[in-house]
Amino acid sequence: xxxxxxxxxxxxxIPTKDRSDYMYHTLRTCSLQDYENLEIIVSDDGSTDNLKxxxxxxxxxxxxxxxxxxxxxxxxxxxxxxxxxxDQVKPGYVLALGGDDALLxxxxxxxxxxxxxxxxxxxxxxxxxxxxxxxxxxTGQLIVHAKYGRIxxxxxxxxxxxxxxxxxxxxxxxxxxxxxxxxVKSVVSTRLVDKVxxxxxDGRFYACSTPDGYSGxxxxxxxxxYAFTENPFSMHGVSPTSQGxxxxxxxxxxxxxxxxxxxxxxxxxxxxxxxxxEYSPLITVMTADYLLTARDLPxxxxxxxxxxxxxxxxxxxxxxxxxxxAYDKVSRExxxxxxxxxxxxxxxxxxxxxxxxxxxxxxxxxxxxxxxxRIYLDANQFNIHNVYDAVYVANYIHQIIxxxxxxxLLGFIKNSIKYGLSGKSKGAALPNEEAWL
Numbered sequence: 001x002x003x004x005x006x007x008x009x010x011x012x013x014i015p016t017k018d019r020s021d022y023m024y025h026t027l028r029t030c031s032l033q034d035y036e037n038l039e040i041i042v043s044d045d046g047s048t049d050n051l052k053x054x055x056x057x058x059x060x061x062x063x064x065x066x067x068x069x070x071x072x073x074x075x076x077x078x079x080x081x082x083x084x085x086x087d088q089v090k091p092g093y094v095l096a097l098g099g100d101d102a103l104l105x106x107x108x109x110x111x112x113x114x115x116x117x118x119x120x121x122x123x124x125x126x127x128x129x130x131x132x133x134x135x136x137x138x139t140g141q142l143i144v145h146a147k148y149g150r151i152x153x154x155x156x157x158x159x160x161x162x163x164x165x166x167x168x169x170x171x172x173x174x175x176x177x178x179x180x181x182x183x184v185k186s187v188v189s190t191r192l193v194d195k196v197x198x199x200x201x202d203g204r205f206y207a208c209s210t211p212d213g214y215s216g217x218x219x220x221x222x223x224x225x226y227a228f229t230e231n232p233f234s235m236h237g238v239s240p241t242s243q244g245x246x247x248x249x250x251x252x253x254x255x256x257x258x259x260x261x262x263x264x265x266x267x268x269x270x271x272x273x274x275x276x277x278e279y280s281p282l283i284t285v286m287t288a289d290y291l292l293t294a295r296d297l298p299x300x301x302x303x304x305x306x307x308x309x310x311x312x313x314x315x316x317x318x319x320x321x322x323x324x325x326a327y328d329k330v331s332r333e334x335x336x337x338x339x340x341x342x343x344x345x346x347x348x349x350x351x352x353x354x355x356x357x358x359x360x361x362x363x364x365x366x367x368x369x370x371x372x373x374r375i376y377l378d379a380n381q382f383n384i385h386n387v388y389d390a391v392y393v394a395n396y397i398h399q400i401i402x403x404x405x406x407x408x409l410l411g412f413i414k415n416s417i418k419y420g421l422s423g424k425s426k427g428a429a430l431p432n433e434e435a436w437l
Contacts, residue, residue, distance in 0.1 A: 009092030010038050010108050010187070013085040015211075017045040017075065019099030020054045022132070022239050025386040026102055027058040027065060029235075035108035037092075040065045042099075043085035046075035051099075079268065082211040083204055086193065095187040096211075100132065100237035102387035104395045107233035111187050114155055114229055122219060122226035124158075124186035126177040129236040130379070130390035136238070136364050140379030142390050144397055145177060145232075149370045151401045155229040160220040161303060164291070168304035171287040171315055173213035178228050181216030184236050188215075192222050199297040207293050209268045209279040210286060217290040221302020231398055237387040271296075273307075275343035277336045284315040285336070309344045313337060314353055321357050 012030060016023065023042070030040045042055045044067065052067060059065040070076050070084035082096070093115070097103070115123050126145035133140045146152070158178050166176065173179050182188045196218050197205050208214040220226070269276045271292035274285065288307050294300055316337050320330050334354065341350035369376040377384070377393070384390050 007035070007037050007112060009090055010035060010112070011089045011092060011094045011190075012038070012040045012097055012103070012108075013043065013082075013089060013094060014040065014097045014099060014101075015043045015045065015078070015081040015085045016047075016051070016099030017081070018047045018049050018051065019239070019241055020047070020049040020051040022100035022237065022241070022387070023051055023054050024058070025388040026097065026099060026237065027055065027062075028388045029102040029104070029391050030065065031058065031062040032105055033103060033108045034106055035112065036064075038064050038108055039090075041085055041088050042067050043081055043088070044069045045077070045081040046071050046073055079206050079209060079211060083206050086205055089190055089193075091190050093187050093189055094182060094193065095234065096183045096215075097234065098184070098237065098242070100239040100242065100387065101184050102130070102235040102237055102391045104233050104235060104391045110231065111233050114227055115187070118155065118157065118227040120157070120223075120225065120227040121189040121192055122180045122182075122186060122223060123229065124178060124180040124216075124226065125229050125232045125234075127185040127232050127234050127236050128390075128394045129238060130384070130387050130394075132237070132239040132386070133379070135240055135242070137366050139366070140384060141366070142377040142379055142382070142384055142393060144375045144377070144394055145373060146370070146375045148372060149375060151398055152230040153398075153402045155227060155231075157225050158228050159225055160223055163220050164217070164302050164304040167217065167287060168291055168307055171284045171307070171312060173216060173287045173290065174283050179213070179216040180220050180226050181212050181214075182219070183212035183215060184234050185232075186216065186219075187233075188219055192219055195222050196297070199299055207297075208270075208286075208289055210281075213286060214290040214293065217287075218294040218297070218300070218302075221294055221300050232394065235387060235391055235394060237390075273343070275336075275339045277339055280333055280336045282316045282319050282333055282337075284312055284319060285340075288312055309340070309346060310349060313341055313346060313350050317353050317357050321359050327359075 014026065027040070042065065044051055044055070046069070055065065055067040059067060068085070068088055070081055076084070085096070086094070093111070111123055128142065128144045131141045163176070163178055167173060170176070173181070180186045180188070193205055197203050200207065206214065266278060269278060270280070270285070270289045273292050274289055280286065291304060291307065294302060295304070316333070320333055325333070338347070338350060341347050365376055367376070367378050368381070379385070379390070382393060384393055
């Protein structure tokens with residue numbers, strides 16, 4: 001392990017609740033890190049399972065792991081739990097994971113190498129995703145970013161202004177691989193976190209109900225540039241207990257989790273330009289909320305063009321038509337969008353769009369496949385059973401496949417032929433009888 005005192009502290013915060021079935025594997029990926037000046041803080045939001053025991057057992061094996069809880073056994077909600085976890089972080093760099101996410105092998109060391117080389121305070125990457133079984137289909141699935149099956153490599157500097165302009169235009173923070181949100185797919189200096197907090201009236205970092213995408217928007221506005229690498233250092237884990245999955249599903253357990261989340265989020269309405277509505281899980285609406293909330297922070301230097309609310313409504317209806325949301329939850333979102341439309345004088349426009357919309361029948365992509373931007377692997381076929389298995393497969397894909405060029409393969413063939421022929425050529429004779437009798 002690295003013991004150099006000149007290397008800064010990296011902190012991984014894991015705000016979570018009731019994820020004991022997955023936390024064990026998440027912490028295994030943290031413990032395999034070879035960077036010693038590392039702290040892993042698990043912040044437990046009143047779990048009712050044996051999460052505390054899982055974390056404390058891991059901490060006995062790895063002193064870099066620490067268990068904390070914001071509410072003395074009572075749940076405070078996702079946003080407050082994230083803020084509490086962030087309060088525990090000492091100066092250096094910070095990355096947030098969920099209780100079913102993971103770090104790739106050597107992830108922290110590689111982060112520091114690029115941050116040191118580029119001199120940037122933010123580094124982001126395209127995180128692969130592992131879906132546990134019974135999340136979106138019966139079997140598990142590993143998804144890796146690739147362009148038509150080709151794994152890209154390299155590091156480049158991103159201009160924050162261009163990223164923010166793109167977000168205001170596309171309203172889709174999830175699909176933007178260059179998003180510098182430090183939830184799973186980015187690492188950021190604590191100096192920038194403190195800078196955002198200094199602009200807030202209550203000294204908090206998180207200003208929206210959901211803490212992931214907001215961090216990317218607000219931090220991008222604090223810098224002119226940041227670094228992006230094609231090589232991932234962490235992984236999204238998606239389990240049946242994930243909050244996003246809970247809202248898309250219609251099971252009793254999923255509905256219970258959603259109701260609990262909405263109850264705690266009621267006192268954090270969306271921006272006034274979104275009609276001060278309750279939280280909506282529509283990606284389009286969340287992205288707008290992040291942008292508008294960040295824009296209103298005193299002195300925030302980020303710049304982006306005005307949001308087109310006709311586009312927001314059209315895109316949101318398209319999301320609801322994509323057969324992802326449980327049907328009984330679509331009415332709630334349409335009600336929120338209707339009130340946003342009325343606020344902007346677009347009620348007739350909205351109603352005409354809804355009348356002409358229909359749910360499509362798109363099914364979940366199962367098995368192995370390649371799309372324009374991703375590789376999909378059937379986890380069962382490749383003996384991937386959890387995020388710990390998945391990070392090794394993803395790491396090998398990114399480390400080995402880019403090196404399999406035509407010249408490399410030609411070298412394999414030449415060496416194989418040379419080796420085969422060497423066994424057929426005659427060398428020196430074996431010792432005669434006088435030597436071995």
